[in-house]
Amino acid sequence: MLEARKVSLRLGAKSILRDVDFKAEPGQITVLLGRNGSGKTSLMRCLAHTQTRWSGEILIEGQSLRKLDAKTRAQRIALMPQVLPRPPITVRTLTAFGRQPYLGMSGRLSEADEQRVDSALKQAAIAGHAEDLVCHCSGGERQLAYFSLLLAQDTPVVLLDEPTASLDMEYRQVVYALLRQMKAAGKTVVLILHELADALELADQVCVMDRGEMVFTGTASAFLSSRIPQSIFGVCPKTVRDEKGSEYILFAPLDQTK
Ligand SMILES: Nc1ncnc2c1ncn2[C@@H]1O[C@H](COP(=O)(O)OP(=O)(O)OP(=O)(O)O)[C@@H](O)[C@H]1O
Known part of the structure; x- marks a missing residue:
C-alpha cells in the first residue's frame, strides 16, 4: 500500500504539485493518466523519493517514506523511469x-x-x-x-513511468502480461500510460492529474461515465462490438463526434 497525503512540490518559482492525495492498494494496478506536463512523472518521482523536495506525507505500508533509510526504501519500492540508460x-x-x-x-x-x-x-x-x-x-x-x-x-511496490513507450504491439502485450503477473503476486503496481484504451483495460484504479492536481480517482467505468475524457483529453469514448460480441472502447477526438 502506498499513500500520498497533501503532497506538494515547488521547484524554484514553479508550483509543480499541489496538495495531491493518492492511494494505491496491493494486488491492484493503478494507472496515472494526464496530459503532457500535468505532473505525473513528478508525482512518481516523489513517491519513489528520487525527488526529495516534496512536502506533505507519503506512507509506504503505513511507514513514513522520509523515515526509511535508502536500503530499506530500495527493498520496499522500485521505480522504472521514463528514460532508460x-x-x-x-x-x-x-x-x-x-x-x-x-x-x-x-x-x-x-x-x-x-x-x-x-x-x-x-x-x-x-x-x-x-x-x-x-x-x-x-x-x-x-x-x-x-x-x-x-x-x-x-519490492512490494513498483512504479513504472510509461513502460510501453516506443514498444511495438507484441512487446506491449509482454509488458502488460508482466504487470498482471505482478498484480497477481500481490504487488502494488502504479504506472503512467498515455494509451487510454490500454490503461482502462489494465487498471483497477484510474487517477487523473491536471496542472499539478489530482482531478479524478475511480474505476475505469467511473472514468468512462465522467466528463474527464472530454474535459481533460478532448476525446469521446465509444463502445464498439466485434462479430463475436466482444466489446472494445475507442476514443474519438471531440471535433469528429459532432
Ligand atoms: N526540475 C524541474 N524544474 C522546473 N520545472 C520542472 C522540473 N521538472 C518538471 N518540471 C515541470 O513540471 C511540470 C510537470 O512535469 P512532469 O514531467 O511531471 O509532467 P508529466 O505529466 O509527467 O508529463 P509527460 O506526460 O510529458 O511526461 C512540467 O511543466 C515541467 O516542465
Whole structure:
C-alpha cells in the first residue's frame, strides 16, 4: 500500500504539485493518466523519493517514506523511469543490481540471489539476451531488461513511468502480461500510460492529474461515465462490438463526434 497525503512540490518559482492525495492498494494496478506536463512523472518521482523536495506525507505500508533509510526504501519500492540508460554492462549484470539492497557486508550475491536473477531474467522473457550488453539491446529488449531488474529487486511496490513507450504491439502485450503477473503476486503496481484504451483495460484504479492536481480517482467505468475524457483529453469514448460480441472502447477526438 502506498499513500500520498497533501503532497506538494515547488521547484524554484514553479508550483509543480499541489496538495495531491493518492492511494494505491496491493494486488491492484493503478494507472496515472494526464496530459503532457500535468505532473505525473513528478508525482512518481516523489513517491519513489528520487525527488526529495516534496512536502506533505507519503506512507509506504503505513511507514513514513522520509523515515526509511535508502536500503530499506530500495527493498520496499522500485521505480522504472521514463528514460532508460544504456550502460555497457550485460543484461544479467543489470538484473543483478536489483539484489543490491539485500546484499550483506561482502557485497557478493548468494546462491539464492543468483537464482532470483535467473528467475527474473526468465520471467521478463529476456533470458536469451542475458549476456548481451544493455547498450546493444533494441528498445523493446532494453525495456524487458529493466523489467528483469525490477523483478529482481523484489519490492512490494513498483512504479513504472510509461513502460510501453516506443514498444511495438507484441512487446506491449509482454509488458502488460508482466504487470498482471505482478498484480497477481500481490504487488502494488502504479504506472503512467498515455494509451487510454490500454490503461482502462489494465487498471483497477484510474487517477487523473491536471496542472499539478489530482482531478479524478475511480474505476475505469467511473472514468468512462465522467466528463474527464472530454474535459481533460478532448476525446469521446465509444463502445464498439466485434462479430463475436466482444466489446472494445475507442476514443474519438471531440471535433469528429459532432
Ligand atoms: N526540475 C524541474 N524544474 C522546473 N520545472 C520542472 C522540473 N521538472 C518538471 N518540471 C515541470 O513540471 C511540470 C510537470 O512535469 P512532469 O514531467 O511531471 O509532467 P508529466 O505529466 O509527467 O508529463 P509527460 O506526460 O510529458 O511526461 C512540467 O511543466 C515541467 O516542465
